[in-house]
Amino acid sequence: MLAKRIIPCLDVKDGRVVKGINFVGLQDVGDAVELGRRYALEGADELVYLDISATLEGRKTFAELVSRVAEAVNIPFTVGGGIRSLDDASRLLDAGADKITLNSAAIARPELIGEIAAKYGRQFVVVAIDAKSCPDGLWHATTHGGSRPSDKELFSWAKEAEDRGAGEILFTSMDHDGTRNGYPCPVYAELSDSLGIPVIASGGAGSVADIAAVLTEGKADAALAASIFHYGQYKVAEVKRELAEAGIPVRL
Amino acid sequence: MIAIIDYDMGNLRSLENALDRLGATYCVTADPDTIRKADKVILPGVGHAGLAMDNLVERELPAIIRSLRQPVLGICVGMQVLCRDSEEAHGKPCLGVFDAHVRRFSPAPGCKVPHMGWNDLGNLEGKLFKDMKSGAYVYFVHSYYAGLCPDTVATCKYSDVMFSAALRYENFYGTQFHPEKSGSVGEKILQNFLAL
Numbered sequence: 001m002l003a004k005r006i007i008p009c010l011d012v013k014d015g016r017v018v019k020g021i022n023f024v025g026l027q028d029v030g031d032a033v034e035l036g037r038r039y040a041l042e043g044a045d046e047l048v049y050l051d052i053s054a055t056l057e058g059r060k061t062f063a064e065l066v067s068r069v070a071e072a073v074n075i076p077f078t079v080g081g082g083i084r085s086l087d088d089a090s091r092l093l094d095a096g097a098d099k100i101t102l103n104s105a106a107i108a109r110p111e112l113i114g115e116i117a118a119k120y121g122r123q124f125v126v127v128a129i130d131a132k133s134c135p136d137g138l139w140h141a142t143t144h145g146g147s148r149p150s151d152k153e154l155f156s157w158a159k160e161a162e163d164r165g166a167g168e169i170l171f172t173s174m175d176h177d178g179t180r181n182g183y184p185c186p187v188y189a190e191l192s193d194s195l196g197i198p199v200i201a202s203g204g205a206g207s208v209a210d211i212a213a214v215l216t217e218g219k220a221d222a223a224l225a226a227s228i229f230h231y232g233q234y235k236v237a238e239v240k241r242e243l244a245e246a247g248i249p250v251r252l
Numbered sequence: 253m254i255a256i257i258d259y260d261m262g263n264l265r266s267l268e269n270a271l272d273r274l275g276a277t278y279c280v281t282a283d284p285d286t287i288r289k290a291d292k293v294i295l296p297g298v299g300h301a302g303l304a305m306d307n308l309v310e311r312e313l314p315a316i317i318r319s320l321r322q323p324v325l326g327i328c329v330g331m332q333v334l335c336r337d338s339e340e341a342h343g344k345p346c347l348g349v350f351d352a353h354v355r356r357f358s359p360a361p362g363c364k365v366p367h368m369g370w371n372d373l374g375n376l377e378g379k380l381f382k383d384m385k386s387g388a389y390v391y392f393v394h395s396y397y398a399g400l401c402p403d404t405v406a407t408c409k410y411s412d413v414m415f416s417a418a419l420r421y422e423n424f425y426g427t428q429f430h431p432e433k434s435g436s437v438g439e440k441i442l443q444n445f446l447a448l
Contacts, residue, residue: 001372002369002371005369005370045370076391096265096266098266123393167368168368195364196364197364221364
């Protein structure tokens with residue numbers, strides 16, 4: 001039976017893992033690789049590395065990091081952040097990334113999804129959507145880390161992304177991200193039912209019960225989490241064991 | 253020396269990295285002589301089976317691959333082109349080593365296509381799965397599958413479909429999943445192949 005995936009997410013700035021890493025001595029570039037390898041050993045199903053560098057130099061460092069992650073890690077990994085063109089995607093593929101995420105650039109120019117999918121296959125393209133529930137009752141996609149509204153509505157944009165060649169949708173509710181209060185499960189369920197491609201839930205997990213809920217009631221195929229792993233609250237293996245005990249199919 | 257057949261079907265980095273981690277020596281080549289003389293041959297492949305077959309034909313490789321007597325491992329689309337034919341190749345014959353027809357998953361509720369992620373293996377047979385137990389998880393990414401046939405040496409179930417996760421005919425092996433991305437289980441399978 002296809003397992004539900006648990007995916008730790010690492011934010012990388014100028015080659016360093018930056019977000020809330022609570023492990024001793026994991027501050028430099030080498031440790032971004034080491035942390036990934038450790039998560040893989042603990043049972044992570046995939047990894048996501050997000051480049052939050054703002055500089056060209058930082059981007060270059062990130063591509064080098066991607067090569068070293070590819071050498072060290074024996075599970076699939078996705079990279080994202082600042083990918084604006086087919087060339088950007090090609091560089092990361094050549095460095096060894098299994099998938100890339102597109103976010104703001106796909107909203108600015110939706111054709112980019114199809115261009116990359118046509119060249120490297122739809123399994124290579126994950127479209128990330130950061131959405132907010134708005135006073136008009138709709139969920140609107142935002143760009144630039146949630147700071148700018150866009151004219152895209154969550155469900156129609158996700159469907160459009162699928163039609164253009166996305167292989168997966170990574171949906172983050174900006175209303176829940178960072179709150180550790182759980183995911184908006186009904187929204188996830190509706191999104192998952194409306195698409196023929198997997199949905200990855202992201203943002204909001206405060207407990208294993210939250211993850212279990214989004215993988216069952218929320219019908220998500222995978223859950224991405226950062227803080228509950230980074231702060232050392234849970235180990236990946238513990239999360240998966242608890243999910244298995246709750247009857248959710250996971251790879252142990 | 254292992255020959256990884258280079259026929260412009262996707263990135264080979266993952267496979268090269270996996271072989272590096274296992275300390276294996278390999279070369280990436282489309283040269284018939286090098287392929288013939290290799291101890292083992294790997295036919296990788298990500299992408300479109302029809303295009304994969306066209307690329308092999310263009311490089312005049314089908315007859316050479318069929319004639320190989322050393323262990324050969326086809327991975328993902330590499331396995332599919334070793335089958336009899338594929339819906340993705342629109343009825344064109346493939347290499348015909350495995351007696352299997354490759355067809356597409358029908359999207360349905362609970363059956364998203366591609367079949368992507370970790371799924372467990374059953375009915376393991378033969379040396380490729382030496383010292384392994386049914387229930388081991390491996391990583392899949394595919395929209396087409398080979399049905400069950402006499403060459404099936406591992407099965408997997410997705411939605412209501414039971415398909416061939418691995419095939420074997422004489423010295424030819426094929427995995428639908430990606431051993432190079434399947435953690436320690438995948439490493440074990442690659443090691444078993446290297447030990448043939």
